[in-house]
Amino acid sequence: MILSKSPKVTRSTFRWVRPAVVAAVLAAVIWRLGSGPFLDGAGALDGRALAAAAAIFLVTTVCFAWRWKTVADGLGVRLSLADAVAAYYRCLFLNLTLPGGVAGDVHRGVRHGRDAGDFGHALRAVVWERTAGQVVQVLLTIAVLFTMPSPLRSSMPFIALALAATALVVVLVVRAGWGRGHSRWERARDMAVADIRGCILNKRALATVVLATTIAVLGHVLTFLIAARAVGVTAPVTRLLPLAFLSITAMVLPNIGGWGPREGLTAWAFSAAGLGAALAQRPPSPTESWCSPPASPVDWCCSWSGCPVATS
Numbered sequence: 001m002i003l004s005k006s007p008k009v010t011r012s013t014f015r016w017v018r019p020a021v022v023a024a025v026l027a028a029v030i031w032r033l034g035s036g037p038f039l040d041g042a043g044a045l046d047g048r049a050l051a052a053a054a055a056i057f058l059v060t061t062v063c064f065a066w067r068w069k070t071v072a073d074g075l076g077v078r079l080s081l082a083d084a085v086a087a088y089y090r091c092l093f094l095n096l097t098l099p100g101g102v103a104g105d106v107h108r109g110v111r112h113g114r115d116a117g118d119f120g121h122a123l124r125a126v127v128w129e130r131t132a133g134q135v136v137q138v139l140l141t142i143a144v145l146f147t148m149p150s151p152l153r154s155s156m157p158f159i160a161l162a163l164a165a166t167a168l169v170v171v172l173v174v175r176a177g178w179g180r181g182h183s184r185w186e187r188a189r190d191m192a193v194a195d196i197r198g199c200i201l202n203k204r205a206l207a208t209v210v211l212a213t214t215i216a217v218l219g220h221v222l223t224f225l226i227a228a229r230a231v232g233v234t235a236p237v238t239r240l241l242p243l244a245f246l247s248i249t250a251m252v253l254p255n256i257g258g259w260g261p262r263e264g265l266t267a268w269a270f271s272a273a274g275l276g277a278a279l280a281q282r283p284p285s286p287t288e289s290w291c292s293p294p295a296s297p298v299d300w301c302c303s304w305s306g307c308p309v310a311t312s
Contacts, residue, residue, distance in 0.1 A: 074199025
C-alpha cells in the first residue's frame with residue numbers, strides 16, 4: 001500500500017528547509033572566517049560614512065517608491081508618492097529584519113490593497129514592480145560584468161546565452177495557446193500579459209522603471225564603495241564595481257534577518273578577485289546599524305531591489 005504525503009506536511013517541510021539552508025550557508029561563512037571580520041566591521045563606522053549612506057538611502061528609497069507608484073497607477077490602484085515612500089521605507093526595514101526577505105513587500109501590498117479596496121491589483125502591483133526592478137538590475141549587472149574585470153568575466157558569454165534562452169522560452173510559453181476554451185492557465189496568462197502591458201510596457205512606465213531602478217542600483221553600489229573605503233579597502237574602483245554588482249544581485253536570495261547566502265557570495269567574489277574572503281565580510285553597511293547588526297558591504301545596500309533584494 002502506497003501512502004501519499006499530505007500537502008500540509010509537504011508545505012511544512014518546505015517552510016523549514018529554506019531557512020535551514022540559509023542558516024547553514026551563514027554558519028559555513030562564520031566557521032571559515034571566524035567572527036573577527038564581522039566585529040571589525042562594526043567598529044569601523046564613522047560619522048561621514050553614516051551621513052553619506054543616509055543621504056543615499058533617502059534617494060534610493062524615493063526611487064523605489066516612485067517605481068512602485070508608477071506600476072500601481074498603471075493597474076488602477078493609485079497612491080501618492082509620499083505614502084509610497086513611507087510604505088517602502090517600512091518595507092525595507094521589515095525585509096532586513098525578518099526571515100525570508102519579502103515580509104515587507106507582502107505588508108505593503110496588503111496594506112495598499114486594504115486602503116485601495118482592491119487586494120488583487122495591489123498585490124500584483126508589488127509583484128510586477130519587484131520583477132521589473134530585478135530584470136533591470138540583472139541587465140545592468142551583466143553589462144558591468146561583460147565590460148569590467150571580474151571573477152565571472154570569462155563565463156559571461158555562457159551566462160548571457162543561458163539568460164537569453166530562458167527569456168525566449170518564457171516568451172514562447174506566454175504566446176502559446178494551450179488547449180481550447182478558457183482554462184485556468186489561459187486566464188492567468190492573459191491577466192499577466194494585460195498587467196505587464198498596462199503597468200510596465202507603456203512608454204512612460206517603462207522609462208520610469210528603468211530610470212528609477214538604475215539610480216537605485218547605482219546608489220547601492222556607491223554605498224558598497226563607501227563601506228569598503230571606510231574599513232581601508234584600497235583596491236581601485238574598477239576592481240570593486242563588478243564585486244559590488246555581484247553582491248547586490250545576491251540580495252534577492254532568501255535570508256534570515258538580512259543574513260545568508262549573500263555573505264557567502266561576497267566572500268567568494270572577494271577571494272576570487274584576490275582581495276581575501278575575510279575582507280569581504282569586514283566592511284559594514286553604514287545605515288544598517290540603525291536596524292540590525294552590520295555585516296558585509298551589501299547588507300543594507302539592496303534589500304529587494306531590485307533589491308527590492310531585494311531586489312531593484
